[in-house]
Every structure is written in C-alpha cells, then in structure tokens.
Amino acid sequence: MNHTEAVEQMAAERYLLNELAPDARDAFEEHVFDCAECALDLRAGTLFVQEAKNQLPALAASQSRSDETKSGTKRSFSFFLWRPAFAVPALAALLMVVGYQNFVTFPALRQSATEPRLAPVAPLHPATRGATLPTFTVDRAHGVALPIDLSADPGMAPAASYSFSLRDSQGKLVWASTLAAPAPETDSEERFSLTIPGSALHSGSYSLLITSVSAQGVRTPFDQYNFDIVMTN
Known part of the structure; x- marks a missing residue:
C-alpha cells in the first residue's frame, strides 16, 4: 500500500474503526512505519478516540444519575447521548479536545514527523551464539539508529532484495x-541506518532478521541482530 492508496481508501480511519480486511490491515501497518503523514493521522485519530472514550462515559453517567433520581427509571446511554442537556456539554468537551489537538498536539506531531532529528547510533554486530546482547538506552523522543551492513560475503548469490523483520x-x-x-x-560497502522511533519500542529484547531474496524468489537468511532496549521514559 502506498500513500495515495491509503488516503483514497481512508485507511487510517478504517484502521481505527477495525473495518479493514486482514490483508489490507497488514499492508497499512507496514506502510505506516515508513510514512510520516499516515503515522501522524493514525496517532491523531488514536488520541481523539481515547479522549472521546474518557469524556463521553463520564458525562453520560452524570446525566443518567440525574435523570434516574428524578424519574426513578433507567434510560439507555444512546437516549441520553442525543438529549440537549447532555449533548451540549458533551460537544463542548469534544470541541475543547479538538481545539487542543489542532493548536498543540497536531502541530507538535507534525513537527516531529517532518523535521530532521538526531538519533543515537548504536554499535551493532551480527548475532553470535552465546554472546552477550548489547544494551541500548533509548528515549521516546529520539529512538535509536541501528547501522546495517548489507555487504555480501564473497561467493554469495546476488540478492534482488532484502527482507527485514523486527520482533x-x-x-x-x-x-x-x-x-x-x-x-x-x-x-x-553497502551500509545503511535503520532508525526506529522511540514510540515503537519498550524495554526488552529485540531481534532483527535480514533475509536475502534472489530474483527467483529464493529466500536465504543473511544476518540476524539481537539486542536489548532500555527505555528512559
């Protein structure tokens, strides 16, 4: 999935609503990691949904208790949702959330998604049996950059592409x-740097597997990098 397809299919919105088919969901998740704009849309939508879930039940419960006291009967949440007495404060609360996101949260997210940033480069070497795992201290604002060497050993079959998976x-x-x-x-030397956002990490062990894929589709393990992450925030 590319960015144009994600926008045309409203993939971010449908992802949050769990309306994407499994294959489309997997394709969008892979696309989001490489697309700052879609990642921003997804994070913004997630913040809005979370805040709405926090605000609406509290307002509904307050209105429900008030009406039960007066009438002695219980009404459904959907009934209170559209009553003026509830709808006005509920919409006002949501407008406050939207306003804060538009003027504070979204600009900050957009700035972090578009501005160049410095990430600590972690010294990393292919995994060796029995070796102690390297440990990298990471914060969520900067993440970590992993140096990757794709230089093939002499005699190896040429690769048409490389497949990466981080677990x-x-x-x-x-x-x-x-x-x-x-x-x-x-x-x-075919060296690259894989920058992993801090928001995608948590404290624990990780394994990066690189697979060489030939023009005929034959997959051969190329390298594996194992390391520990310690988050500071």
Missing part, C-alpha cells in the same frame, strides 16, 4: 519491510 522478546512482529538490493559497486 520483540515475545516474538511479536514490530516492523517488517523490503528493500531493493543496492547496485553492486567495486570496493563499496
């Missing part, structure tokens, strides 16, 4: 993506 200590897939193999150059 946490529970084996849950945190991120997955595919990168076209860079054009081979004589005496050139």
Whole structure:
C-alpha cells in the first residue's frame, strides 16, 4: 500500500474503526512505519478516540444519575447521548479536545514527523551464539539508529532484495519491510541506518532478521541482530 492508496481508501480511519480486511490491515501497518503523514493521522485519530472514550462515559453517567433520581427509571446511554442537556456539554468537551489537538498536539506531531532529528547510533554486530546482547538506552523522543551492513560475503548469490523483520522478546512482529538490493559497486560497502522511533519500542529484547531474496524468489537468511532496549521514559 502506498500513500495515495491509503488516503483514497481512508485507511487510517478504517484502521481505527477495525473495518479493514486482514490483508489490507497488514499492508497499512507496514506502510505506516515508513510514512510520516499516515503515522501522524493514525496517532491523531488514536488520541481523539481515547479522549472521546474518557469524556463521553463520564458525562453520560452524570446525566443518567440525574435523570434516574428524578424519574426513578433507567434510560439507555444512546437516549441520553442525543438529549440537549447532555449533548451540549458533551460537544463542548469534544470541541475543547479538538481545539487542543489542532493548536498543540497536531502541530507538535507534525513537527516531529517532518523535521530532521538526531538519533543515537548504536554499535551493532551480527548475532553470535552465546554472546552477550548489547544494551541500548533509548528515549521516546529520539529512538535509536541501528547501522546495517548489507555487504555480501564473497561467493554469495546476488540478492534482488532484502527482507527485514523486527520482533520483540515475545516474538511479536514490530516492523517488517523490503528493500531493493543496492547496485553492486567495486570496493563499496553497502551500509545503511535503520532508525526506529522511540514510540515503537519498550524495554526488552529485540531481534532483527535480514533475509536475502534472489530474483527467483529464493529466500536465504543473511544476518540476524539481537539486542536489548532500555527505555528512559
């Protein structure tokens, strides 16, 4: 899924409403990791939904208790939702949330998504059996940058692309993506930097598996990086 398809399909909104088919949901999750605009839309929508869930039940409960005291009967939440006595303060609360997000939260998110930022580069080497895992201290504002070396060993079959998958200590897939193999150059090291946002991490162990994919689709394990993350906030 590319950005144009995500916008046309209203993928962020449908993702939050759980209306995406499983394959579309997986494609959108993969796209969000690489698209700052869709990530911003998703985070903004999530904040709005969470705040609405916090505000509406409290207002509904307050109105419900008031009416029960007067009439001695219980009414449904949907009935109170549209009564003027409830709707006015509920809408006012939501407008306050929207206003705060438009003037404070969204600009901050947009700034963090579009501005260059510094991320600590973590010294990382392919996993070795029995070796102690390197530990990286990370904060949510900056994340961490992992140096990745895609230089093939002599004699290895050329790769058409590389597949990446990052999993946490529970084996849950945190991120997955595919990168076209860079054009081979004589005496050139194929080094990249994988920047992982702090919001995608939590304290614990992680494993980054890189798979070489040939032009015929044959997949061969290329490298594996294991490391521990310690979050400071």
